[in-house]
Amino acid sequence: MMRETLHDGWFLRAVGGPVPDVLVGRQVPAQVPGSTHLDLMAAGLIPDPFLNRNEAELTWMHRVDWQYTTGFQTQAPRPGERVELVFDGIDTVATIELNGHLLGHTANMHRGYRFDVSESLRDGGNDLTVTLRSALTQAEQMEARLGWRQRAYPHPYNAIRKMACSFGWDWGPDLQTAGLWKPVRLERWDTARLARVRPLVAVDADGTGRVDVHLELDRAADRDYTAVVAVGDREERVTVSGDTAHVTVLVPDARLWWPVGYGDHPLYELTITLLADGEPVDTDRRRIGFRTVTVDTEPDEIGTPFTFVVNGTRVFAKGANWIPDDHFLTRITPERLARRVDQAVDANMNMLRIWGGGIYETDDFYDACDERGMMVWQDFPFACAFYAEEEPLRGEVEAEARENITRLVAHPSLVLWNGNNENLPAYTDWGWQDGLQGRSWGIGYYADLLPRLVAELDPTRPYAPGSPYSPGDLPPNGADHGTRHEWDVWNVVDYTHYRDHVPRFCAEFGFQGPPTWATLTRWIHDQPLTPTSPAFLLHQKADDGNGKLHRGLAPHLPVPADFAQWHWATQLNQARAVAFGIEHFRSWWPRTAGALVWQLNDCWPVTSWSAVDSDERPKPLYYAIKHAFAPRLLTIQPRAGRPTLVVVNDHDQPWTGTVLATRQTFDGDVLATADLPLSVPPRSTTLLDLTDDLLKPADPRIEVLIAAADGVRVHHLFAEDRDLGYDPTPFTASVTPAAGGYRVDVRANSYVRDLALLADKVAPDAIVDDMLVSLAAGETHSFFVRTTVNLQLPSALVNPDVLCCANAAAGAVESRR
Template structure:
């Protein structure tokens, strides 16, 4: 097998549509993999789509057709020569030397074309014509009938990343391009068309790898498939005319792969060789991990649980939803993915849910998750819409799902296949039935096609028809059954209402907040910058987002008087809201078996639900998740009409000790105290003591775990607004900042990106008692003025937002 990448020398030209004069007739260099927007940006023909209101001026791209052209030479072909596109975005016609090779309309698939009779030694011309995905989707919609959807464009009638058409956190840019690698493959006799290793562990601890190898032939000779792993090997023969082989290799006492926080992540190199007559024809190498992953859905006295079980051990899913990490997908590197997954680990997460309005992620994404022990919940790409079940979509979905399920089988991190995001819920509650008028809406995908494909190609993993989902005739978002999405808090009611429900597994919940100051001001240049300035509003995509932020803030903090105060107050409120939900859900383990926050990351600079903004900077929410998902946690929760301290122990060791309780006034004075022995078994939660009903301050601590709980709302309390001082000293790699409180200081934070754009602080949202000092570590390559960290816009707390009368 000889593989030659065809990435250099491409050219891009607009060939139809409402093309501006500055672009019409121009041919520019094209990056492959890449996208039209980025090529135009590199050529200086458009401004950056993420800046200010540039997005609105680029709608002409929605209806423009493009041609990619490459001239290349080719060595004489062997038995076969294939042109392979790993991903085309999206509606394409491919020609080689004037001959049409094929037409595509699915960015979630690869395509392979036999070109052995078309190649020339020199002067080959390869063209890829891309017509607008929007126009294709509109044509399919006219042919099949309109189906309800969450947004304006018919993203549900084309197999393209749904959020490419805009979402309530993403831009409407509708990318086009050759978005994954292109290569020429020359081979003879046979090649490995697909290698599908299914990895399990027997009851006695023996690791078992069952390799299903599919081959494409150019000869009728017998073929051999050799599989080796961990010093053990096995062979299988493919008889003349046959195209498949199944080879099993066992590894006694295999080291098990565990999620983060439960153990290590050993992986074993797996090699698959295809040969004929002793000559190696093709080879497939990758790494696999031995583990078992199931989901417990056995009905119990409450309803239907939804609990991940890894290697026989129930796991509380501490998770976040994952969207594409850049709207321009080809800018997402392995290094960027590794940084993002490391940030997830830094917040004590053990699961990422790849949401159904995005893509099947790159091999790099799953490999990074394999390395670090992050479980992956993979949605099939269906989201917030009714999807036609007729062709051309049915055939495309079938082919796409088969390819992607087979591709991802080797990854130990992959824990679940899920049929869709919110479509079952939409059909039940969003008035779809009357709009559909009897037309198909996707149920056969979720109940028939997709589970059958998973059962056939990846029986080692569970499948859920959707999220949220409840079995049988139960409402899909019922809290007592399966998975739940909790969006009333953001859309309608205050965040204390998270406690209204005790779901079996909360797969989505969240609250909005703006990005960090450095990210905001890097991309938005309104002067003055305000919540009503044009660019700021262009980067707030949520329906009534500003109103919901204001209403969500009002019960907790006074209306901010400046934009800077608004920025801090809404970030703080976002962090508190989500942490409130996380702690509630964790306190109910094992009844509640997962809390998957919406969302970890952003795809562009925007006010959103993300914990990490597009500039890769952690928002206060990230620090709140770090605290709320900590392996050991004290949290105040209501039980049987009283407030209690619940100890959550997500470790493999029992947690025993003395719980020291101190009730203090806002001036720091000790009002009452108690010391209670407590014991919480491994991987469990239990009541450790009574919190009392005092509307002041409770300090609960044991060892290095501490909770400072302020009763009531900040808006009610007489905080000292100037309670903090800071002293900074340079240290290798940054600064050490000692913050001292002269009075109770609630949710102390250093917004260090205001000091230097690259600065990151190790912690924030720490409440200090009068007289306490907390030292923060700040990483930065910048030289910072001595008093910069004491600036009142940098050294923040809830105190300064609550003005004394």
């Protein structure tokens, strides 16, 4: 097998639609893999769509047709040789021509295409042309052909197999990318190639690892071949006389792959070599991990659980939802993906859910998750819409599902295939049924086609019809069955209402906040910068987003008029809201078996639900998630009508000792104290009663209850921040240079709540090791700020707008002592 990459010498030009004068008759160099926006940006012909209001100025690109062209040198096929032109991914509607010969058409971003060029390839120079039609125009025509179907956003993203959020979302831009977004190459062979390799990995009852490798050949010569399959130092071979083969390799005493926090995640090298007359003609290499995974959905006295079971161990899923990490997908590097997964691991997560309005992620993403023990829940790409089940859409859905199930089957991190995002409640609960008028809406995919394909191609993993989902005729988003999305919080009610429900598994919940200051001010240059300034509003995509931010903030903290203070207060409230939800859900383990925050990441600079913004900077929310997902957690929750200390132990070892609980004034005077015996079994929770003298403050405005054990603490206030008598200047701080950055030492002279160091305000690359730290009077804490910048004024790190806390956000109400 010979492969010739075709990534050089490409040019791009606009060939149809509302082409601006500057582009008429002009071609520019093009990057492949790449996209039209990036090529025009590189040529200086359009501004960066992420900057200010540029997104709105580029809507003309939605209707333009584009053409990519390149020339390349090669040889014509030899007698008996097969040659195919391979596109791993085209975005999206394309016509392919080689030397004037029509090779075919494409209409699906989520799959690859192969074209036989044996008749059209020639010796010497060859001319390749890819003409891309407007995806929006194609989608509108498909909708007219198949019938209108409801969706959450204006463009008919549900009528085309393209990344749905390319057409805009409540956190993403409406740019409607186009391009050759994955590699392009020629493949040549005169014997046979490994057309498909599908390794099914299992663990037998005696601990033996089993790898069943299913092979499909594409033959140029009719002869016998030998397939050699090696796993580590174990090897098996089989003669392949037809087009398919099955080889089983057994690995005694296989080392098990575990989710992060539950054990190691060893990977084994799997090599498949195809031999002809003893010589290799094609090879496939990948890494595998041995583990078993199921989801427990056996009905119980409450309803229907949804608990992941890995290697026989029940796992609480701590994680977040994942969207494409850049709206321009070809800018996402393996290194960027590794950094993002590392951030998830460092935030004590063990699962990422790839949301159905994006893409089937790249192998680079899964490789990073495999290596780090990060479990992955993969949605099929259907989101917040009804989908036609007729041709040609149905055939494309099946083709993409077959290809991607086969591609991803070897990754141990993949633990669930999920049919769709929110399309089931859209049918039952959102009032959309009447608009269907009897037309199909997608249930045939979720209840029939996709589970059949998973059963056929990947029986090693569970499948869920959708998220949220409840079995049978039950409402999909019920709390007692299956998975739930909790969006009344944020949309309708205060975040304290997370406690209204005890879901079996919460697959989505979240709260908005702006990006970090450095990211915000890099991309939005409004003067003055306010929550309602034009560019800021363009980067707030949620319906009534600012109104919901204000209504969510007001019960807890004043809504500041100053923008910098508003920025900090809304970030703090976002962090508080999500941590509140996480702690509630974790406190109900094992009844509740998972909490996946919406969302880990961003695809552009935007006010959103993310914990990490588009410039890769962690927001205060990130640190709140890290604390709330810590392996050991103390949280005060209502039980039987009174505050109760819930101890969560997500360790393999028991947690024993003593919890020291104190009620004290903000000035540090201890008013009540108790030692609570602590004995929590592994992977479990325990409730500890709190005595009345701990729970009944003399003055709720100036008192706090603190419970601590082994460095783990919980702080419980007796009123909302806006009503508390915080000291407005509760600490002193100093800065000392340190290797790789600076150390900031803080000493509390009164109670300090949620101390944060917004270091990016001082140096754009600065990252602080922790945030949202609360201190009792007399306590100290040291922050480490990592930066490459040699600060001229290190004291800037302790300025009040940088080193800030909830005391200031609450308005520094004068305390009564």
